[in-house]
Amino acid sequence: MNKIGLPIAVGCFALVPFFAGDFYINLGSQMMIAAIFALSLNLLAGYGGLTTLGHAAFLGLSAYFVAWLTTRLGLSHATAALLSIVGTTICAALFGLIALRASGLGFLMITLALSQVLWGLAYRWVSVTNGDNGMTGVTRPMPFGFSIESASAFYWFALTVTTIAFAMIAIFVTSAFGASLKGTRDQSRRMAALGYNVWLIRWITFIYAGFWAGVAGILYVYYNKYIHPSSLSITSSAEGLLGVIAGGSGTLVGPVVGSILVTFLKNYVSSYIDRWNMLLGFVFMFIVIMMPNGIVPGVRRLARHFKGTHR
Amino acid sequence: MTIQDGSYALELIRLNKAFAGLPVTQDVSMIVRPGERRLLLGPNGAGKTTLFNQITGEIQPKSGQIKLFGRDITKLKPHQRAHLGLSRTYQIITLFPQDTLEHNVALGLLGLMPSRWDLLRPMSRDILVEARRVLGLVGLGDLADWPISDIAYGEKRRVEIAMALAQKPKVLLLDEPLAGLSAAERSTIKKLIAEIPREVSVVMIEHDMDTALDLAETITLLHYGKVIIDGTRDAVIADERAREVYLGH
Amino acid sequence: MQTHFWIIQSLNSLALGGLLFLLASGFSLIFGLMRIANLTHGAFFMLGAYFGATALRSFSWINLWAAAIGSGALVALIGGLLERFVLRKLGNNPQGQVLVTLGLSFIISDACLVTWGGDPIPVPTPRMLQPPTILFGYAFPTYRLVLIGCAVVVAIALYLLLERTRLGAMIRAGVDDAQMTRAVGIRISRLFTVVFCLGAGVAGAGGVLGGPILSAYPGLDGDMLPLALIVVILGGVGSLGGAFLGSFLISFTYTFGSALLPDLAYVILFLPMIIVIAFRPQGLFGRQSA
Numbered sequence: 001m002n003k004i005g006l007p008i009a010v011g012c013f014a015l016v017p018f019f020a021g022d023f024y025i026n027l028g029s030q031m032m033i034a035a036i037f038a039l040s041l042n043l044l045a046g047y048g049g050l051t052t053l054g055h056a057a058f059l060g061l062s063a064y065f066v067a068w069l070t071t072r073l074g075l076s077h078a079t080a081a082l083l084s085i086v087g088t089t090i091c092a093a094l095f096g097l098i099a100l101r102a103s104g105l106g107f108l109m110i111t112l113a114l115s116q117v118l119w120g121l122a123y124r125w126v127s128v129t130n131g132d133n134g135m136t137g138v139t140r141p142m143p144f145g146f147s148i149e150s151a152s153a154f155y156w157f158a159l160t161v162t163t164i165a166f167a168m169i170a171i172f173v174t175s176a177f178g179a180s181l182k183g184t185r186d187q188s189r190r191m192a193a194l195g196y197n198v199w200l201i202r203w204i205t206f207i208y209a210g211f212w213a214g215v216a217g218i219l220y221v222y223y224n225k226y227i228h229p230s231s232l233s234i235t236s237s238a239e240g241l242l243g244v245i246a247g248g249s250g251t252l253v254g255p256v257v258g259s260i261l262v263t264f265l266k267n268y269v270s271s272y273i274d275r276w277n278m279l280l281g282f283v284f285m286f287i288v289i290m291m292p293n294g295i296v297p298g299v300r301r302l303a304r305h306f307k308g309t310h311r
Numbered sequence: 312m313t314i315q316d317g318s319y320a321l322e323l324i325r326l327n328k329a330f331a332g333l334p335v336t337q338d339v340s341m342i343v344r345p346g347e348r349r350l351l352l353g354p355n356g357a358g359k360t361t362l363f364n365q366i367t368g369e370i371q372p373k374s375g376q377i378k379l380f381g382r383d384i385t386k387l388k389p390h391q392r393a394h395l396g397l398s399r400t401y402q403i404i405t406l407f408p409q410d411t412l413e414h415n416v417a418l419g420l421l422g423l424m425p426s427r428w429d430l431l432r433p434m435s436r437d438i439l440v441e442a443r444r445v446l447g448l449v450g451l452g453d454l455a456d457w458p459i460s461d462i463a464y465g466e467k468r469r470v471e472i473a474m475a476l477a478q479k480p481k482v483l484l485l486d487e488p489l490a491g492l493s494a495a496e497r498s499t500i501k502k503l504i505a506e507i508p509r510e511v512s513v514v515m516i517e518h519d520m521d522t523a524l525d526l527a528e529t530i531t532l533l534h535y536g537k538v539i540i541d542g543t544r545d546a547v548i549a550d551e552r553a554r555e556v557y558l559g560h
Numbered sequence: 561m562q563t564h565f566w567i568i569q570s571l572n573s574l575a576l577g578g579l580l581f582l583l584a585s586g587f588s589l590i591f592g593l594m595r596i597a598n599l600t601h602g603a604f605f606m607l608g609a610y611f612g613a614t615a616l617r618s619f620s621w622i623n624l625w626a627a628a629i630g631s632g633a634l635v636a637l638i639g640g641l642l643e644r645f646v647l648r649k650l651g652n653n654p655q656g657q658v659l660v661t662l663g664l665s666f667i668i669s670d671a672c673l674v675t676w677g678g679d680p681i682p683v684p685t686p687r688m689l690q691p692p693t694i695l696f697g698y699a700f701p702t703y704r705l706v707l708i709g710c711a712v713v714v715a716i717a718l719y720l721l722l723e724r725t726r727l728g729a730m731i732r733a734g735v736d737d738a739q740m741t742r743a744v745g746i747r748i749s750r751l752f753t754v755v756f757c758l759g760a761g762v763a764g765a766g767g768v769l770g771g772p773i774l775s776a777y778p779g780l781d782g783d784m785l786p787l788a789l790i791v792v793i794l795g796g797v798g799s800l801g802g803a804f805l806g807s808f809l810i811s812f813t814y815t816f817g818s819a820l821l822p823d824l825a826y827v828i829l830f831l832p833m834i835i836v837i838a839f840r841p842q843g844l845f846g847r848q849s850a
Contacts, residue, residue, distance in 0.1 A: 125824070193393055289649065
């Protein structure tokens, strides 16, 4: 299903700039950045059974790297992006070493605590990060000589990256490694007895998830041309997690759908109600209590029901 | 299958384990020879499953040694022991409920293969084919595409065993393989266990005396974590102490 | 001059440690007994602070202690409602429980912002405790000394509760083995509610007691929650002694770190936790999970 679905979906998304105004095109770009982030988070939370509340740390870290390397050191976009991804991935490896000393709730608390380190650093190390004022002046690169200043151009750039991300994560998840990852989520004790090195499987996944969150972070800072400590906050991680859960963790499409909804909610509704945080809280509680499996599995179940293949 | 220096398949040397001061394994020693069928008996709480958990490495004994074909595995992690030929089934069904029977057994096969680290390609066709073959051996070939959640309890027990056997283990630990089964299902599983090839040494925990005794060649009787009697089936059955242990409850 | 610096910072550390203990002990008990990482805990602390500050501003006849007890009770009530009507429904979904407490923390946080605005509300030090105490020739802020005393009193009270009362025995049994405790006939669900209320109440009271030092401000919850987390991770879940030791370990690290390396103080905070986790994942006093 995904093999034909993906090109069609990408094709449809690519047509949006011809029909919509800049506001919606920009919204679309934001949705795609959120989608990459949610897909990366889903590797851990959905496929790995390791819920983390500190994933935004990697998004923010790579964004800060790019901002600092380009505006303070004057490095080229390509070099900055590369160094940023490498740095973020190394950080993910280190954080994974610490966090994976536990699992379940212990893991959740440690990831939360670790991401707070980076948040605190972004906030207090004013000489480097400019603290609460954030870092401005980030410019967009010119990939292969094309400008991505306009809303449409950036949108297509983001779409390209998102498509690659989706495809690569899909390959990861359907691979033999992906099967063992899902196994460790469902029966980690059994998997160990069957010969799987559960810790190593989780650590590799953690690093890969950190990598893609870093990619999302680079797009993020290019889009906004600005980075602020709040992007590393618990709220930011929670928004990503909400997208994953609402859409349906453990599926590929779920997080994409969920993050599209959360982004829409955040941007659209925010212009009417000022209380995004409170709304986020209510939506969180609602989804967890009412629809714990998320939207996509719910819809799939309905579809199977109507098709009559449900036993 | 070669065994270096004629060593025992599994050897437990003076294992000790306590949970919060309560001793659950007390100075337990046991020898399983290659091809043997050993039954681990004992009333509830005797520490049988805890002993299994120490053999597989999920729990670390406080003192003592565990050797697999002469090799000291006491400090090895569970997944490392699996690669040395140790396999087990569980008292409570620990299958993957959302996945098909085929996938379950395939995961069992994949665990010992280098391709489990393949980040790009899905499980190879060969693994799936072999999984179906193993399912056929236990009489579940027709249900290969069904999700675990949809099959009967007795069939799940068979998948448990299939998964363990698929790995072609050298030492197989069966933790109450007959638990909760009807008489008909019990005889099916019994037949399965009886047909396990001689290359595999089997240690079985079981409560159902009638069935279990038929399958056992040697018996170790455990009580309060201690080995009470240890010997051939007939010797143990005849022993006074066996009756004491069971009647005393 | 140098000695004075060390003594003052040590006193500040002890006071902060006491506050952290008030916050972390409840969190640790809730997690230990109910396996719920209550992410609303920081919000409970903040809510208590706001309630106390408002009470002190509105009623001249109330003193700090009454405000602390009153706020604690109010927050305990809110906690009880949360536990009884939301968390209990998600009994077999521990991840869901955590996420729900996260959602609620956002709601409370924003509600406080709406109700009390963006400016910090000061909580006045009780007049009797305003003049400094002279010890060994140095002048110490009296309130901080009293705060340390309060924390010690609460620590002893909690210890006695856990070790010497029937309720405490049930709590400890539940922490060790919830299923067994239920099997023995103890009403675990009622126990859960009591513990959750207790934890929330102590946090709420702690918010008021911390008021003269921290005041009540938006973001207090976000500042306090990670500290509680680190203390509990460090000290071990469900261990009162761990929460006690961890609180002071962290408060000393933070206070001296802030004084000596202000930019990196927040990072230094996490070092003890990271070191402990590397060697003992279950924390200093925690039990190794089966």
